[in-house]
Amino acid sequence: MNITPARIESMFRSGAIICRILQCAISITMLLISPACAQQSFDNVAGSWSGSGSMKPSDGPRERVRCKVDYIIKNAGQSVKLNLRCASDAYKMELSANIDQIGNMLSGNWFESQYRQGGKISGKNDNGLIEAKVESDTITALLTVRTKANRQSFVMESPGAWVSQVSIDLFRDQK
Incomplete structure (x- = not known):
């Protein structure tokens, strides 16, 4: 050959x-x-949290608000269902959301039952810092959620919305 x-x-x-x-x-x-x-996960927020803070309605003074949130983790930590209940002397809010995560990117949907509003959520989760945008036909809000150990801070800014600013400190409930 x-x-x-x-x-x-x-x-x-x-x-x-x-x-x-x-x-x-x-x-x-x-x-x-x-x-x-x-990959980031939602495992660090699993369970029930409660706390207080303040909200600023567009038509009135800042009010104290009390909140409770339950995080149900799904899909090996890559999805979360949350149920949030907040109340002030004049307002009550009940919000549910389903959020999925791919890498550090977030997407999902939300619905608030008292005011019958809903929409989509998008953003990112980087080491316990969630920065997200919440949108509907009538509002757009920017959220920052920081989780460190058993403490979580939640800040929402939505100029022009019926609630223009919310700031809440939450603590993980003891089991």
């Missing part, structure tokens, strides 16, 4: 192509696995 230089070059070229394909496959696999390993 006589192997010509052109045939040897073709074999090396084929081997190099196969090697490149394997390198690409390994790189893609590592990229897919790495985010899954480093």
